[in-house]
Amino acid sequence: MGVVPLKDIVDPAFAARYGVPAINIFNDLTMEAVLAGAVECNSPVILQTSVKTVRSIGSRVLFEMWESMTRGIEVPVTLHLDHCPDRDVVTECLKAGWNSVLFDASALPVEENQRQTIEVVREARSYGAQVEGEIEAITGVEDDHGSDEVSKQQSLETALTFIDATGIDVFAPSIGNAHGTYKAAPVLDANRVTEIVKARSIPIALHGGSGLSPEQFQDLIARGCAKVNISTALKETFMKSHLAFLKQAEQNSKWDPPSLFKHTRGDVIDMVKELAEQFGSAGKGR
Template identity: 35%
Template sequence: MLVSMREMLDNAREQNYAVGQFNINNLEFAQGILLAAEEEQSPVICGLSKGAAKYIGGFSTAVNMVEGLIKDFGITVPVALHLDHGSSVELCKEAVEAGVSSVMIDASDLPIEDNIHTTNKVMELARAKGVSVEAEVGHVGAQDSGVITNPEEAYAKVEDCLKLIQETDVDCFAPALGSVHGFYQGKPDLAFDRMEEIYKKTKKPLVLHGGSGLPKEDIQKAIGFGAAKVNVNTENQTAATQTVRSMLNEKPELYDPRKYLGAARDSIQQTVKTKIREFGSANKA
């Protein structure tokens, strides 16, 4: 059974660790992530983007796939299925009605008042279903943008974060503080001072997007400053792709997709296990 993120993130904050969000891009990603979480006895968040849901077949297919794996694999750890970067109220509603247990409404491109208004619309429909909600303040960079060098252009403002929490009471939120989606082009430079101030003033679990490629010490420092959820996708994608490429280069005669996709699943599982240990969530289920 899928659960919301609320309890697992509150527990993470209280015990000073983070829960990983690992995106499911297909069946093998879902398998590897769930098996790793069960092996490590860690709570886990399966991230689902709009694009991945469409690729899989739709939100209902994705929900049924994850719930089926939980049942067939005998998964006992808490599992949330979370809409990642929901771009509209309508998309969040579609995901909630399909059965996801958590949604992110990303209205960060709007002025803070409009961001709050949009977030509250999602809060209303999510709360009615027991679904947890994540919001974003500021703009998390993309992998082709490199490392953000001007904090005032894209980094979250402390007063905006406090206003969002006071007026929405979301379960967690992602303040943009220098992390980027994808691997970093240059040395990451997270605004830890601002992160610490934001957490002290809001007391809400923070979400660190762009966890792929971040040094372990940066991740653990962020956890100390309130990050209870860390998102990882690119590292798993890279591990899976490298495995498939290597296998097909070594065995060009191979044609059974179960052979190379199964190996890709195993590489994802190993990568997730490593990240779970870095985040400190092993044996926290």
């Protein structure tokens, strides 16, 4: 299968009601390990980059890594720019070859958000790319983007008007989900997903997936959340894996970086496989 448009991954998932892991990578090791995990469990995967990662590594280097690591890959994969309010970065990534973008203008009034999203969709189409949109900020700060203040939830009518006017391919509603680590079990407005899907039959992106319960994942995916975003869980897996290995290395006074990378790679692969099994995408890669 190889690199495909976002729609080729989320549309089948939406139709069959399974979720596809959309995982925010932040270096070469996590990119390679996420792709390897998807291959091992035969799952499609959406590889995401934050604006912070694009700026720290550079779009050209990131895309060259992506091209190299996906050459000959046998499961459907796609490269997505997550939560980007900066039009210049959106354009930079589309020109470089990203398959889709989340233009995040949720800090703007809905009317201005809608106007600019229409422009982004038009631009993305010229590159054969897709667009995810949102009208409410997802609570929490992630990769220096966002706010801990809870955004006002817009009406269903406003959401549907935005979807119709912009022609976005995926919609990300705020349903009580949050970026980062949940301090308490979140109370989710799952019925909002059902209302949107019933009215417009559009794949839904579930943000703030790290920390939700298996029951919440199962329910939301069944309602139409075809794209399930994971960021914090990968960061925690990466850093805790490093920490455990380095503690043992210190105890043994044995310092071998390649062994550290191999250890962490294995933990990331296991995380990806567990997510794919949980979301129902395992075995759906061909």
